[in-house]
Amino acid sequence: MLENFNFRVIWEYMPLYGQCFFATLWLSALSLIGAVLVGILACSMRLSQSRLLSWPAGIYIESIRSTPLLAQLYFFYFGLPSLGIMLPEWVTGVFALTLNSGAYYAEIIRSGIQAIHFGQIEAGISSGLSYFQRMRYIVLPQAFGMTVRPMLGQAIVLVKDSSLLSLISIMELTRAGQLLTSERFMPAEGFLTTAAFYLVIYYLLKAFSNWSEKRLIFKEAF
Amino acid sequence: MISFKNVNKWYGDLHVLNNINLEVDAGEVVVVCGPSGSGKSTLIRCINRLEPIQEGELVVDNMAVHDKKTNMTKVRAEIGFVFQSFNLYPHMTALQNTTIAPIKVRKMKKADAEELGRETLTRVGLKDRINSYPAQLSGGQQQRVAIARGLCMNPKIMLFDEPTSALDPEMIGEVLDTIKMLAKGGMTMVVVTHEMGFAREVANRVVFMDDGYIVEVAPPNDFFRNAQTERGKAFLSSILSH
Numbered sequence A: 001m002l003e004n005f006n007f008r009v010i011w012e013y014m015p016l017y018g019q020c021f022f023a024t025l026w027l028s029a030l031s032l033i034g035a036v037l038v039g040i041l042a043c044s045m046r047l048s049q050s051r052l053l054s055w056p057a058g059i060y061i062e063s064i065r066s067t068p069l070l071a072q073l074y075f076f077y078f079g080l081p082s083l084g085i086m087l088p089e090w091v092t093g094v095f096a097l098t099l100n101s102g103a104y105y106a107e108i109i110r111s112g113i114q115a116i117h118f119g120q121i122e123a124g125i126s127s128g129l130s131y132f133q134r135m136r137y138i139v140l141p142q143a144f145g146m147t148v149r150p151m152l153g154q155a156i157v158l159v160k161d162s163s164l165l166s167l168i169s170i171m172e173l174t175r176a177g178q179l180l181t182s183e184r185f186m187p188a189e190g191f192l193t194t195a196a197f198y199l200v201i202y203y204l205l206k207a208f209s210n211w212s213e214k215r216l217i218f219k220e221a222f
Numbered sequence B: 001m002i003s004f005k006n007v008n009k010w011y012g013d014l015h016v017l018n019n020i021n022l023e024v025d026a027g028e029v030v031v032v033c034g035p036s037g038s039g040k041s042t043l044i045r046c047i048n049r050l051e052p053i054q055e056g057e058l059v060v061d062n063m064a065v066h067d068k069k070t071n072m073t074k075v076r077a078e079i080g081f082v083f084q085s086f087n088l089y090p091h092m093t094a095l096q097n098t099t100i101a102p103i104k105v106r107k108m109k110k111a112d113a114e115e116l117g118r119e120t121l122t123r124v125g126l127k128d129r130i131n132s133y134p135a136q137l138s139g140g141q142q143q144r145v146a147i148a149r150g151l152c153m154n155p156k157i158m159l160f161d162e163p164t165s166a167l168d169p170e171m172i173g174e175v176l177d178t179i180k181m182l183a184k185g186g187m188t189m190v191v192v193t194h195e196m197g198f199a200r201e202v203a204n205r206v207v208f209m210d211d212g213y214i215v216e217v218a219p220p221n222d223f224f225r226n227a228q229t230e231r232g233k234a235f236l237s238s239i240l241s242h
């Protein structure tokens, strides 16, 4: 089989793949940062005493988690222009990925927060720490520490989901595979190369996950 | 220093604090005892408004804790609170546990706070555990870190809610000795405990609670030898029998 494999063409397309590899990386990184921030915000709102805050957060989280990402992506891609909001494709793509993963991050962070013994929060209140100081120094570091694995798991999902951006003609790894396929009629070469690059990202994230878990000395406490 | 005037508190329909009147003077050590569920924890948790009260006046260090408008951060900075279950921050070392509030609330410089933290941990006998995480410490050591954490805020008042109830018997002594050291140093303290030896040695007064009421207030020797009420006598015989 390998002798039928046209490495020369893959080599010829390498500059395109390289460019698209970095596009996938930064689109994912941008969405990831956004998603974690949205996740923190949505989770804080969700856990709030005030229904005015917790209900919208609940509706956001549930509706994202109950619908396909592709439908959400098309909704923003076709829906926003019909409302007169014109955004570059990549902005729409990052926006959709951010909102999508943000809902999952909200739930992951919530599971971390709820695993924290409430006594620690009372200790924080007792020593005069404000709500934001308690979140910043007591709650969130532990919530992140306890959820390293699911957090990075969701990051891997996000990277893979970014392949859907090829459908709104953003140049990224999957789009590179599509181009090789349509220009040279070589789907095997095209998409295997694409897959190989995703594998590289996957192993990078996994290595980071293992490294950061080892650094969390205090994890025995949980 | 702490003054309860006709304080009432309810949890829903449950009347947990019933017309509480109590004055604690500066430098005084008050031990609170009573059966489980009598309202002891609630009583001391009201002092720093971990629990709000619904009626009456509660004044701490001349600040009105019953008043919703009072800045509680200021009040809480003056009160160290030690919990039954230690409640240390598990992701921080002993030293970080003691320095976080001085740095963030008192706005101390990090280096000064660390100096203070080291000194205080040394004072409670943990000189060689300064960089340990809570999970690496015994229960007695964790509780002493918790005490040091309170002391580093340089509080005027220390509150203890059954500080030795979660400890193995062989560790109770080291924690009580630490609290005694503070008592002898003149700290104003309210201690919920059933440790009679401790109460005899350091308490100025014992407050006996039952069913949300303060039933008796007396010097420890009077209360333990010669309780005035039936409920007090029944309680003492119940803790002596085991």
Ligand SMILES: Nc1ncnc2c1ncn2[C@@H]1O[C@H](COP(=O)(O)OP(=O)(O)O)[C@@H](O)[C@H]1O
Residues within 6 Å of the ligand: B011, B014, B016, B034, B035, B036, B037, B038, B039, B040, B041, B042, B043
């Ligand atoms: N957060 C709460 N909500 C409802 N009831 C509570 C709460 N905390 C304590 N109680 C009840 O209030 C009463 C007094 O509790 P507590 O102050 O903890 O007693 P103690 O410390 O003397 O054992 C108990 O009947 C207890 O069940």
Ligand SMILES: [Mg+2]
Residues within 6 Å of the ligand: B040, B041, B042, B161, B162
């Ligand atoms: Mg109690």
